[in-house]
Amino acid sequence: MGGREATMVLLDENGIRCDGRKIDETRKITIKAGVLKNADGSAYIEFGDNKILVGIFGPRDVHPKHMSDTDTGILRVRYHMEPFSVTERKNPAPSRREIEISKVIKEALEPAVMLEKFPRTAVDVFIEVLQADGGTRCAALSAASVALADAGIPMRDLVAACASGKVADTIVLDVNNEEDQAGQADMPIGYMPNLKKITLLQLDGILTPEEYKKCVEVGVNGCKIVYELQKKALTDKYFGNGSD
Amino acid sequence: MENKRKYVIPGDLVTTGPFRPEQNVILEGNKIISTSIGISEIYDDSVRVIPLTGKYIPKIDDLVIGKVLSHTSLSWELDINSCYVGFLPAQDVFGRDFSAHADELASKLKTGDLVAARIANFDRTRDPLITISDRDLGKIDSGTLVKISPSKVPRLIGKRGTMIQTIEMATDAAITIGQNGWVVVSCESHEGLLKAKKAIQMVNEKAHVANLTDQVKKMLESKSES
Numbered sequence: 049m050g051g052r053e054a055t056m057v058l059l060d061e062n063g064i065r066c067d068g069r070k071i072d073e074t075r076k077i078t079i080k081a082g083v084l085k086n087a088d089g090s091a092y093i094e095f096g097d098n099k100i101l102v103g104i105f106g107p108r109d110v111h112p113k114h115m116s117d118t119d120t121g122i123l124r125v126r127y128h129m130e131p132f133s134v135t136e137r138k139n140p141a142p143s144r145r146e147i148e149i150s151k152v153i154k155e156a157l158e159p160a161v162m163l164e165k166f167p168r169t170a171v172d173v174f175i176e177v178l179q180a181d182g183g184t185r186c187a188a189l190s191a192a193s194v195a196l197a198d199a200g201i202p203m204r205d206l207v208a209a210c211a212s213g214k215v216a217d218t219i220v221l222d223v224n225n226e227e228d229q230a231g232q233a234d235m236p237i238g239y240m241p242n243l244k245k246i247t248l249l250q251l252d253g254i255l256t257p258e259e260y261k262k263c264v265e266v267g268v269n270g271c272k273i274v275y276e277l278q279k280k281a282l283t284d285k286y287f288g289n290g291s292d
Numbered sequence: 293m294e295n296k297r298k299y300v301i302p303g304d305l306v307t308t309g310p311f312r313p314e315q316n317v318i319l320e321g322n323k324i325i326s327t328s329i330g331i332s333e334i335y336d337d338s339v340r341v342i343p344l345t346g347k348y349i350p351k352i353d354d355l356v357i358g359k360v361l362s363h364t365s366l367s368w369e370l371d372i373n374s375c376y377v378g379f380l381p382a383q384d385v386f387g388r389d390f391s392a393h394a395d396e397l398a399s400k401l402k403t404g405d406l407v408a409a410r411i412a413n414f415d416r417t418r419d420p421l422i423t424i425s426d427r428d429l430g431k432i433d434s435g436t437l438v439k440i441s442p443s444k445v446p447r448l449i450g451k452r453g454t455m456i457q458t459i460e461m462a463t464d465a466a467i468t469i470g471q472n473g474w475v476v477v478s479c480e481s482h483e484g485l486l487k488a489k490k491a492i493q494m495v496n497e498k499a500h501v502a503n504l505t506d507q508v509k510k511m512l513e514s515k516s517e518s
Contacts, residue, residue, distance in 0.1 A: 088347065089345070106347075106375065107347060107375040108375050109375070109377075118417070160302075162318075162327060165349075166349075166375055167416045167417075168376075169375045169376075197301060197302050197328075197329055198329070198345060199345065199346070200328060200329070200343060200344075200345035200346020200347065200443070201346070202302070202316065202327040202328055203302035203303070203327055203328075204302070204303065204318065204320075204325070204327065205302060205303030205325075206301070206302055206303050240303070241303070242303040242304070242305070242325065243303070243320070279301060282301045282329055283299065283301065286299070286301075286329050286344050286345070286500065287299045287500065
């Protein structure tokens with residue numbers, strides 16, 4: 049972070065991006081499941097320079113009681129950025145942006161979790177962004193779904209997420225912070241790979257219909273890459289020293 | 293009996309075909325998909341996944357260990373390590389002729405007491421109803437509480453109780469296993485108690501290892517020699 053130049057070439061003539069990636073390449077991703085002892089489920093993700101920790105509690109009693117639903121369990125998500133997660137200190141109080149991302153992630157997870165099995169309960173998802181570098185909502189969503197699986201919440205499928213976008217008139221996979229600032233479009237996608245369903249789709253920028261189709265396709269392919277890593281994180285924790 | 297066991301995570305395809313989906317699987321079209329991290333088992337006509345993680349969900353007739361949270365003048369509330377609190381009505385303890393002003397609930401069970409109980413009734417509309425009016429149920433006076441993951445209780449019991457018998461025989465301890473993952477160990481000798489606790493923790497940590505009974509046996513024997 050910080051050390052990168054202010055004026056840079058977003059995409060050179062060889063199709064190499066500002067951080068040395070090809071157009072269809074993601075940043076380096078590592079996911080670890082079950083990193084917190086006191087939470088019911090947890091996960092840690094490093095998505096390029098993003099570092100995000102997710103903890104899950106529940107299903108558990110709903111407080112305040114009036115929020116509970118007699119038909120189904122409810123999902124509560126808090127996305128929060130640490131004051132030190134960005135270059136200039138961020139006020140730790142929830143900002144407009146954080147409240148929105150909490151809602152968006154909640155709605156992206158809801159189609160996957162089967163909370164109707166636990167009426168009158170709540171599942172709490174706490175997402176802490178330790179370090180941010182563009183694309184935190186996708187990284188947070190991917191980590192949250194691993195953490196939910198780790199907590200043993202019944203799920204139809206994992207939710208994998210990855211962004212695609214338009215930078216220097218080219219559709220690229222996994223937009224980083226610089227490309228997000230200087231690029232033309234950014235499209236975060238949440239995807240359930242086995243059910244082949246999209247649970248999150250946002251678009252900031254302008255795309256032609258053709259570019260839009262290409263962008264979704266590229267993003268979904270990115271999600272499939274993320275999914276393999278999510279799968280690995282869970283298998284490593286649960287079946288690590290067993291044999292298959 | 294090896295019926296194609298497989299490690300699965302949520303979203304994984306277990307099998308396709310005309311099977312009855314049981315625990316932790318859903319039917320999507322003709323595909324049977326796992327909803328939990330666990331081990332899939334395919335029987336003649338049904339499929340299920342044994343979960344490796346998750347909270348305890350009450351089931352009718354389960355034996356559980358509960359801890360008294362509080363009481364009103366009519367009932368107790370028990371922590372049963374679940375997302376719901378156990379409800380123990382006073383009639384269950386005092387009998388039919390219970391009267392709220394004549395009988396004092398705290399005289400029988402106080403906050404913090406441990407209770408061996410059975411889930412008498414539970415459905416999705418109400419909190420689980422608990423009973424202690426049966427043989428071997430009721431207040432636990434002595435012993436140590438060991439908490440393990442509820443999904444590992446079947447492993448602690450073992451095939452036809454082999455695992456728990458091994459531990460009980462080697463340590464002379466009496467072990468009560470609640471399906472909710474709470475286990476009460478009581479033993480005459482301090483050494484046996486520590487050993488039994490260690491064995492239970494070992495099962496909790498190494499539940500996925502094959503031949504665990506032998507490993508536990510070895511651990512218990514090696515300690516007794518020294």
